[in-house]
Amino acid sequence: MTGSTESSPTPAAACCDGSADPAPAARPARLWTVDEHLADVLATVGPLPAIELQLLDAQGCRLDEDVLADGDLPPFDNSSMDGYAVRTADTTGATAEYPSVLSVVGDIAAGAAELPRVGPGQAARIMTGAPVPPGAQAVAPVEWTDGGSGTGLAADAMGAAVEDEEVRVLRPVSEGAHVRRRGSDVTAGARVLEAGTRLGPTQLGLLAAIGRATVKVRPRPRVVVLSTGSELVQPGEPVGPGQITDSNSFTLTAAALDAGAIAYRVGGVPDDAARLRAVLEDQLGRADLIVTSGGVSVGAYDVVKEVFESYGGVDFRRLRMQPGKPQGFGRIGAGAGVPLLALPGNPVSAYISFELFVRPVIRTMLGAADVHRPVVRALCPVALRSPAGRRQFLRGRYAAADGVVEPVGGAGSHLVGALARADCLITVPEDVTELPAGSEVDVVLLGG
Numbered sequence: 001m002t003g004s005t006e007s008s009p010t011p012a013a014a015c016c017d018g019s020a021d022p023a024p025a026a027r028p029a030r031l032w033t034v035d036e037h038l039a040d041v042l043a044t045v046g047p048l049p050a051i052e053l054q055l056l057d058a059q060g061c062r063l064d065e066d067v068l069a070d071g072d073l074p075p076f077d078n079s080s081m082d083g084y085a086v087r088t089a090d091t092t093g094a095t096a097e098y099p100s101v102l103s104v105v106g107d108i109a110a111g112a113a114e115l116p117r118v119g120p121g122q123a124a125r126i127m128t129g130a131p132v133p134p135g136a137q138a139v140a141p142v143e144w145t146d147g148g149s150g151t152g153l154a155a156d157a158m159g160a161a162v163e164d165e166e167v168r169v170l171r172p173v174s175e176g177a178h179v180r181r182r183g184s185d186v187t188a189g190a191r192v193l194e195a196g197t198r199l200g201p202t203q204l205g206l207l208a209a210i211g212r213a214t215v216k217v218r219p220r221p222r223v224v225v226l227s228t229g230s231e232l233v234q235p236g237e238p239v240g241p242g243q244i245t246d247s248n249s250f251t252l253t254a255a256a257l258d259a260g261a262i263a264y265r266v267g268g269v270p271d272d273a274a275r276l277r278a279v280l281e282d283q284l285g286r287a288d289l290i291v292t293s294g295g296v297s298v299g300a301y302d303v304v305k306e307v308f309e310s311y312g313g314v315d316f317r318r319l320r321m322q323p324g325k326p327q328g329f330g331r332i333g334a335g336a337g338v339p340l341l342a343l344p345g346n347p348v349s350a351y352i353s354f355e356l357f358v359r360p361v362i363r364t365m366l367g368a369a370d371v372h373r374p375v376v377r378a379l380c381p382v383a384l385r386s387p388a389g390r391r392q393f394l395r396g397r398y399a400a401a402d403g404v405v406e407p408v409g410g411a412g413s414h415l416v417g418a419l420a421r422a423d424c425l426i427t428v429p430e431d432v433t434e435l436p437a438g439s440e441v442d443v444v445l446l447g448g
Contacts, residue, residue, distance in 0.1 A: 047367035061217035072183035085136035218367035294345030395422035
């Protein structure tokens with residue numbers, strides 16, 4: 001979709017003699033640098049207020065507090081093997097030819113509350129995870145025994161105890177062998193997770209293991225993504241004359257998810273002010289951030305600008321960058337409003353604008369420390385050209401092992417095929433128009 005036309009110069013004022021004063025020179029619109037625009041955007045957002053969530057609802061969120069363990073983990077000495085709990089002195093010198101013969105005084109299953117005492121010359125059959133009984137100092141794995149006189153087979157050694165059962169231990173067992181000591185993983189009062197930690201499967205498992213049912217986190221921001229333009233059709237629908245398939249809403253929604261947000265896709269809003277406003281009003285209630293694509297360029301239609309500007313507080317500006325020169329930013333809705341970033345409609349421009357401006361906003365809302373993509377220096381084996389006064393972002397492939405980056409595809413902002421093969425952005429500064437082959441360049445890594 002195209003954007004609005006630029007305003008016409010103010011008509012010349014008539015002089016007292018009827019002649020017209022010379023028209024004043026039109027003031028060029030300010031061109032923002034990438035860094036200025038990004039700083040302006042980030043100055044208006046911050047981490048979302050912390051909330052208490054159930055563990056699985058907190059996946060992907062950042063901790064807002066240090067987490068301390070209330071107790072030891074494991075909470076008691078327990079066996080790491082199926083076998084026999086023994087006193088080490090009773091197994092000294094044991095061999096297959098001359099085994100230590102011990103009386104079996106009972107069975108201990110995982111979760112057992114009442115435990116037999118193991119005295120001299122005795123052993124207790126024990127399961128993995130079961131508490132080590134008093135008197136025992138180690139666990140002899142079932143493979144180190146004859147399986148007990150009840151069956152005589154190691155494979156069946158965990159069967160029911162029999163009267164006057166004995167077990168033959170075929171090798172010495174050192175103190176503490178195959179025993180998970182209380183507190184060997186986590187001790188009571190220890191800080192197990194720091195504020196700012198992103199909660200993934202293993203972190204959630206740890207929280208559950210120490211008995212936490214809920215946790216205080218910075219929630220994932222809810223990002224509404226919508227594409228504008230009457231020319232857009234949805235994937236799978238017939239494409240008529242002058243129409244294109246909406247890809248931006250899918251790209252940007254996926255990018256928002258990748259950045260850590262909860263994302264909602266609203267695709268293909270036509271060039272109709274009433275319809276666009278109705279969609280926005282419907283989405284404001286569930287959005288922490290709204291991202292749009294299309295309708296920010298200078299052109300014949302200004303539906304997007306008309307609607308956004310009617311809310312007040314939305315600024316449309318031009319940046320010293322390529323692609324992605326036209327950008328919109330502000331807040332819409334009641335009260336403080338919901339942050340809105342309006343991106344260009346060309347697919348490459350939209351995606352690069354997202355990476356440079358929207359992703360840092362999402363990461364800031366999450367309370368993440370790593371707001372920006374990593375940047376490395378690499379050698380480019382081909383010559384590069386860039387327009388004067390623009391920071392150019394070229395799609396590239398980066399070979400970390402060699403420290404080399406090469407452009408992928410051309411500079412066109414419609415080349416989604418090349419974009420899909422890229423894993424980085426090659427940056428050419430505003431004051432550079434040519435770089436010879438072999439130059440060192442900044443590379444923004446897009447990684448997973």
